[in-house]
Amino acid sequence: MSEGRTELSQLGEFGLIDKIKKNIKLQNPETIFGIGDDAAVVSMDEKNLMLISTDMMVEGIHFDLSYMPIKHLGFKAVATNVSDIAAMNGFPKQITVSLALSNRFSLEAIEELYEGIKTACETYKIDLIGGDTTASMKGLIISITILGVSLPEKIVKRSTAQKGDIVCVTGDLGAAYVGLQILRREKEVYKSNPEMQPELEGKDYIIGRQLKPNARMDIIHDFAELNIIPTSMIDISDGLASELMHICTQSGVGVQIYEDKLPLDNRTLETISELNMSSTVCMLNGGEDYELLFTIKQSDYEKIKNNPEICTIGFITEKEKGLHLVSQNQQLVPLKAQGWVHF
């Protein structure tokens, strides 16, 4: 071990990934590409490609079972992995699920967890093919690896956006983050007075977005039907600003998005007002919406303009112009990626 000590918090998750990536040399011709996108790509034969992605969720870091029903956790753990396959324009096929659990968990709790996993497998038409189960020293850790398929000409990476492309997002933004704020508030209320009834009326939508997010496979099917291949794509797990940063950095481009075009659901807005938060900050930096952020060629605009689930929010510029939000009062605001900081 070398003498110095560098804290992981100094690097952050992306810095650590960069460090790891730098040391890797690929040896097998079947490995098309590795670290650096939503999923890795491996060749199956001349025609088909396999997509592989993996996610680890740690109790106390990614979820809190005091307000997260364990069945929903099972669903969400699968859905977030499916979302990574969707973000490559692929179709999910199989998952493995590994669990580390403390003796706090009963068989019944684990069966509930697998109920949620099973529901997700049915929803997204995937097979649970393996896993590992072990004791943990503390809490629950879920590690899921997902396999999907696509064709070489259909795979969409983060690194291929081009100047002039239109930037699109699916669904609406910020709801999962705002839902989390409400769940945390109610937990605090409950802790100070367990007799109090939680105030969750009218919060179904935003809480549902946090507890049981949906991977946008419907959009991937739309792309196939509409004969669209996005020029780049990523799923929104860390927040719009952070994901835009990934696309722009990896594609070597800039971007301009418009504040008044960002999609916000009225139910999200209502709670944002109630909590005195900024809707733009929630949409830019609130994570876990698992919507898709993608770019298309201008010539494809006609194909998507009437799709109620797709919203155009800006366009790709040359790199030198940087990453900006055009605010409602026409000011250019530089975009900063906040993302999740675990360490």
Added chain:
Amino acid sequence: MSEGRTELSQLGEFGLIDKIKKNIKLQNPETIFGIGDDAAVVSMDEKNLMLISTDMMVEGIHFDLSYMPIKHLGFKAVATNVSDIAAMNGFPKQITVSLALSNRFSLEAIEELYEGIKTACETYKIDLIGGDTTASMKGLIISITILGVSLPEKIVKRSTAQKGDIVCVTGDLGAAYVGLQILRREKEVYKSNPEMQPELEGKDYIIGRQLKPNARMDIIHDFAELNIIPTSMIDISDGLASELMHICTQSGVGVQIYEDKLPLDNRTLETISELNMSSTVCMLNGGEDYELLFTIKQSDYEKIKNNPEICTIGFITEKEKGLHLVSQNQQLVPLKAQGWVHF
């Protein structure tokens, strides 16, 4: 959540896996088989199959960094996964590595861990293609998923041993377990007196077997060269008795093995005598040797009999005869699987 509470310790790991497996229906034609062997099998095209296996290692449960150099841990975490692919008569190709780590770990420690992972990737000719990195509430958790390839006619399952087949093991047994006892003893000595020098002279072999096990890919290459396809195979992670139990249960057969044929290295025997342990118990129930246990047709015996790395230890019987060890004094002793109990 249902009303009763069943402790996971009542079921054990295999009981829990059985419970999970029962509820699973496979939906995709590409999924050839799922849970129940060393790896799952997915079809790539008409000719090739992909093997998938996954393992999770938890600090405090599977490893102790007070005597396990973190670089070796990285190597071992990969090697144990490679061993699962070997056990299917397959060739490993890619891995994903997910880590959860507490802020106790510095960047330098994680770089050491990846050094070991990289060495293993070079040794076994595999590519690190992805992963996830997150904070943990306590200690280090490593979850690795491995992909490998094989051909339909070459894949070897646990469930296809037949009466009359010869039972073989590679290398020698019990060393990793005995090595662990020595490491634990020295840790206790150190804890009571940190000035004391550890007594590890002559223990290199057994300690190496515990800290840096090797996946027997050499044997898989031998099989290809000798034109042998074992009739069943499993890797020895939980101990010979437990693995024999898996093969016999899944194949619907019995087995008879001979105490005087079990392969023991002299260096292991020396320490076993020193510690007043039973060599047979160490070989039957000591885990983590990562040798291969397999069965072959009698007609293949000539091909392997001169291979110094393969040892014949018994034969497969009809199911009704059960699982027995023929002791050195010719007594029939029923085999009991002890395995690892985590919960």
